[in-house]
Amino acid sequence: MIKKIIVFLLLTIISFAADATVEIVKKIDVLPKIAIQDASPNNIDTEFRKSFFKLLAGDLRVSSHFRVEDEYLRSSYEGGPIENFLSDKKVDLILRFSLDQNLNSAAANVKLINARTGVTSFEKAYNLPDKKRYPFLAHKISVDINDQIGAPSISWMEQSVVFAKYTEAKKSDIIIADYTLSYQKTMVTGGLNIFPKWSSKEQSAFYYTSYSGVEPTIYKLDMRDGSRKSIISGPGMIVCSDVSQDGNKLLLTMAPKDQTDIFLYDVRTRKIEKITDYSGIDVNGNFIDNDKRIVFISDRLGYPNVFAQNLNDKNVEQMVYHGKNNNSASAFDNYIVYSSREGKSEFGGSTFNLYLISTKTDNLRQLTATGENLYPRFSKDPDTIMFIKQYQNQSSLGIIRLNANKTYHFALKTGKLQSIDW
Amino acid sequence: MSKLALTSLAVAVLVLTGCSQKSPEVDMTKGTGDTKGTGVNDGMSALQKLIASLEANSKVIYFDFDKFNIRKDQQANIDANAALFNSSEAKGFSIKVEGNCDEFGTDEYNYALGLKRAKSVKDGLVAKGMNADRVTVVSYGESNPTCTDKNKACWDKNRRAEFKVLP
Numbered sequence: 001m002i003k004k005i006i007v008f009l010l011l012t013i014i015s016f017a018a019d020a021t022v023e024i025v026k027k028i029d030v031l032p033k034i035a036i037q038d039a040s041p042n043n044i045d046t047e048f049r050k051s052f053f054k055l056l057a058g059d060l061r062v063s064s065h066f067r068v069e070d071e072y073l074r075s076s077y078e079g080g081p082i083e084n085f086l087s088d089k090k091v092d093l094i095l096r097f098s099l100d101q102n103l104n105s106a107a108a109n110v111k112l113i114n115a116r117t118g119v120t121s122f123e124k125a126y127n128l129p130d131k132k133r134y135p136f137l138a139h140k141i142s143v144d145i146n147d148q149i150g151a152p153s154i155s156w157m158e159q160s161v162v163f164a165k166y167t168e169a170k171k172s173d174i175i176i177a178d179y180t181l182s183y184q185k186t187m188v189t190g191g192l193n194i195f196p197k198w199s200s201k202e203q204s205a206f207y208y209t210s211y212s213g214v215e216p217t218i219y220k221l222d223m224r225d226g227s228r229k230s231i232i233s234g235p236g237m238i239v240c241s242d243v244s245q246d247g248n249k250l251l252l253t254m255a256p257k258d259q260t261d262i263f264l265y266d267v268r269t270r271k272i273e274k275i276t277d278y279s280g281i282d283v284n285g286n287f288i289d290n291d292k293r294i295v296f297i298s299d300r301l302g303y304p305n306v307f308a309q310n311l312n313d314k315n316v317e318q319m320v321y322h323g324k325n326n327n328s329a330s331a332f333d334n335y336i337v338y339s340s341r342e343g344k345s346e347f348g349g350s351t352f353n354l355y356l357i358s359t360k361t362d363n364l365r366q367l368t369a370t371g372e373n374l375y376p377r378f379s380k381d382p383d384t385i386m387f388i389k390q391y392q393n394q395s396s397l398g399i400i401r402l403n404a405n406k407t408y409h410f411a412l413k414t415g416k417l418q419s420i421d422w
Numbered sequence: 423m424s425k426l427a428l429t430s431l432a433v434a435v436l437v438l439t440g441c442s443q444k445s446p447e448v449d450m451t452k453g454t455g456d457t458k459g460t461g462v463n464d465g466m467s468a469l470q471k472l473i474a475s476l477e478a479n480s481k482v483i484y485f486d487f488d489k490f491n492i493r494k495d496q497q498a499n500i501d502a503n504a505a506l507f508n509s510s511e512a513k514g515f516s517i518k519v520e521g522n523c524d525e526f527g528t529d530e531y532n533y534a535l536g537l538k539r540a541k542s543v544k545d546g547l548v549a550k551g552m553n554a555d556r557v558t559v560v561s562y563g564e565s566n567p568t569c570t571d572k573n574k575a576c577w578d579k580n581r582r583a584e585f586k587v588l589p
Contacts, residue, residue: 166564166565169565169566169567169568170562170565170566171565172565186447187447187448188447188448188449188450189447189448189449189450190448190449190450190451190452191450191451192562192565193450194529194563194565195529195530210450211562212450212451216560221448226448228448235558235559235560236537236540236541236559236560236561237533237534237536237537237560237561237563239530239533241530253530253533253534255534255537258537258540258541258544258559259541260534260537260538280538281531281534281535281538282534283530283531283533283534284528284530284531297530297531303488304531325488325527327527327528327531328527328528328530328531339528341526341527350526352526352527352528372526374527374528374529375528375529388528390525392572393572418529418564418565419529419530
């Protein structure tokens with residue numbers, strides 16, 4: 001029965017996923033219902049067990065592939081005739097976890113039980129070397145459980161987010177985190193450190209801009225050994241906007257003659273090539289089409305908008321014909337997501353909304369409605385977009401699940417998000 | 423020999439415990455880059471006072487929302503700054519123009535907008551007789567607000583260029 005449900009669900013997702021700009025308005029209520037049981041030993045702190053439960057429940061909800069039973073349930077690890085079926089809850093699946101007491105690692109044993117038959121269909125022991133990384137342990141478990149039901153992968157949940165946050169005037173720290181901001185570790189502090197960008201898919205190092213020296217400088221921080229290397233400096237401003245898939249080329253926004261343009265920097269040869277050539281503002285270059293073309297923001301029409309250009313010629317193509325201030329963009333295959341200022345006014349709470357377009361069709365899909373929604377970044381899969389949300393005085397990390405048409409926010413407790421990458 | 427062995431063991435323990443820390447935090451204020459000397463007390467304090475006085479007497483230049491051109495009502499301030507920085511007391515210094523933005527919009531565009539504002543001010547100063555080689559520009563985007571209230575008066579104040587005098 002469950003397999004039939006899953007196949008039906010997958011067929012539905014696949015048929016709509018053909019064009020992510022088509023908004024799905026009819027909900028199909030056949031998602032498997034899952035309950036989560038805590039089978040951890042009693043001497044593990046109760047609050048810790050409950051927060052782990054909440055992380056798992058949150059992940060499964062954000063995946064949009066499950067209906068999640070909200071109640072916090074306990075069980076022994078082997079369970080029994082009641083715990084292995086939970087007949088009164090009418091669930092299809094039971095996720096049972098038992099946290100380990102090890103002080104030096106984040107570890108758990110996990111079972112996935114078919115609640116119709118009481119049979120354990122999946123069981124695994126997990127161990128991450130750093131106890132503080134328990135949110136990543138929860139995400140890893142959720143990714144595996146999601147894989148077990150054959151749903152589209154949510155492996156993006158295991159990706160680390162790197163972000164800069166303003167702490168006070170001219171001061172910004174760089175922090176790595178999980179997507180819920182439950183885990184946070186400050187990697188760079190002291191002065192103004194901004195625009196972090198992962199240097200590769202492995203996420204073992206990142207580039208960032210520091211204002212600590214005579215000129216703004218891009219550094220690379222290798223998290224494996226803590227080493228920091230200066231890459232390139234420039235007057236005025238310098239930002240690493242994107243990194244090629246092989247990690248060998250960077251798109252930089254630089255102003256060597258007080259004039260911002262986009263440059264291509266080869267990490268191996270240290271050769272710099274000027275890509276855009278306009279006397280106004282050209283920023284926020286992103287690689288597309290196998291790193292042969294870029295999407296970027298320019299005010300060459302008198303207002304910020306989204307353009308594309310091949311790396312080997314100067315022909316520029318306008319990509320967006322909507323909005324009068326489109327100030328940030330991210331691209332994946334033929335999709336572009338951008339942030340657009342709504343309305344002309346100077347204030348009273350300017351609204352910035354995210355829009356998704358396909359370069360192959362005329363469809364335009366509005367993704368947000370209120371507040372300032374800025375800095376969109378596609379995940380490694382095109383179904384998930386991360387962005388910064390500022391609403392009144394609250395700064396949050398936003399996650400949009402495109403196929404499910406749902407948005408989730410994770411608030412930053414102190415400071416203001418400056419930029420993000422994952 | 424036993425003392426030597428104990429000392430070596432102690433050193434080894436210290437080194438190993440030091441090395442066991444993974445992914446240490448980097449503090450950019452303790453960087454390995456250039457450091458500024460503290461200078462000689464008497465001479466430097468007079469210099470610092472002069473620099474502070476010049477900076478205090480310079481006029482902040484304000485900008486309209488999303489714009490980087492010099493407004494007509496700001497031109498008098500550009501003229502006053504050019505006269506100040508070309509005065510005999512200030513002639514020997516370099517001037518850094520810092521461009522800033524209000525809190526709206528994505529920061530990468532705002533850093534570029536802040537730089538355009540600083541560049542407009544630089545061009546205005548050069549047009550009034552300042553040597554372009556004396557003036558550098560830098561952008562602080564949204565990072566350097568003078569106020570954080572959520573109202574128009576505050577947002578207006580943050581869209582600005584201001585000056586640092588460099589020895």
